[in-house]
Amino acid sequence: SYVLTQPPSVSVAPGKTARITCGGNNIGSKSVHWYQQKPGQAPVLVIYYDSDRPSGIPERFSGSNSGNTATLTISRVEAGDEADYYCQVWDSSSDHVYVFGTGTKVTVL
Amino acid sequence: QITLKESGPTLVKPTQTLTLTCTFSGFSLSTSGVGVGWIRQPPGKALEWLALIYWDDDKRYSPSLKSRLTITKDTSKNQVVLTMTNMDPVDTATYYCAHSQESGSCYDYWGQGTLVTVSS
Numbered sequence: 001s002y003v004l005t006q007p008p009s010v011s012v013a014p015g016k017t018a019r020i021t022c023g024g025n026n027i028g029s030k031s032v033h034w035y036q037q038k039p040g041q042a043p044v045l046v047i048y049y050d051s052d053r054p055s056g057i058p059e060r061f062s063g064s065n066s067g068n069t070a071t072l073t074i075s076r077v078e079a080g081d082e083a084d085y086y087c088q089v090w091d092s093s094s095d096h097v098y099v100f101g102t103g104t105k106v107t108v109l
Numbered sequence: 110q111i112t113l114k115e116s117g118p119t120l121v122k123p124t125q126t127l128t129l130t131c132t133f134s135g136f137s138l139s140t141s142g143v144g145v146g147w148i149r150q151p152p153g154k155a156l157e158w159l160a161l162i163y164w165d166d167d168k169r170y171s172p173s174l175k176s177r178l179t180i181t182k183d184t185s186k187n188q189v190v191l192t193m194t195n196m197d198p199v200d201t202a203t204y205y206c207a208h209s210q211e212s213g214s215c216y217d218y219w220g221q222g223t224l225v226t227v228s229s
Contacts, residue, residue, distance in 0.1 A: 001172055001173075031213070031214075033214075033215035033216075035156075035216075037156075042205055042219040042220065042221055042222050043156065043205075043216075043219055044219070045215055045216065045217050048214070048215040048217070049214075049215075054217065086155065086156050088156075088158075088215065088216075090212075090213035090214070092213060094172070095169065095170075095172060096169055096212075096213070097158065097169055097170070097171060097172065098146065098158040098161065098169075099158065100148070100155060100156040100157065100158055101155070102155050103155040103156070
């Protein structure tokens with residue numbers, strides 16, 4: 001089955017840039033979606049189809065995808081960005097199933 | 110405005126069957142491409158995709174749980190039901206249902222989730 005690997009944690013100072021990676025075999029050939037989850041809340045979609053932002057998501061959130069790594073970038077990090085972040089793909093090569101990454105805890109110092 | 114809400118038991122015993130209902134509004138599960146999926150999250154752990162049902166009744170399941178899961182829809186009631194057999198304490202988790210606009214896409218709207226504890 002397809003596996004998505006994320007770093008367990010990323011720490012960043014306010015105003016700096018956080019980069020969260022999502023590794024998978026030839027992930028660049030798939031569409032990657034990103035979710036933000038704050039404690040006690042349901043996940044919220046922040047990036048879809050690699051780099052598109054849903055309405056209401058700040059421009060500080062951006063995404064890229066190439067080769068074996070997709071990246072979620074949060075620019076000018078704010079305290080309110082502290083959360084868990086998950087990547088997700090649709091694996092069309094294996095029974096058309098959905099896969100979530102292992103998750104990354106972003107801590108704002 | 111799309112909303113989803115999960116309902117079902119908060120406590121089940123080991124070996125029992127869990128039945129969860131997702132009641133939604135703001136969209137129709139008879140619209141081409143639309144799907145409703147189930148995702149769970151054990152306490153302190155990552156999200157795990159379980160199953161999804163599409164507008165045309167196509168169903169997809171997590172390979173690791175396929176033998177235990179059944180997903181159905183009642184379009185007239187705007188509901189999707191997930192059953193999971195042979196529950197075990199490791200199945201203790203918050204269970205979410207979520208909306209997908211098209212096949213292979215993202216989950217753009219989520220329910221609030223419901224915590225299910227498996228214990229004797």
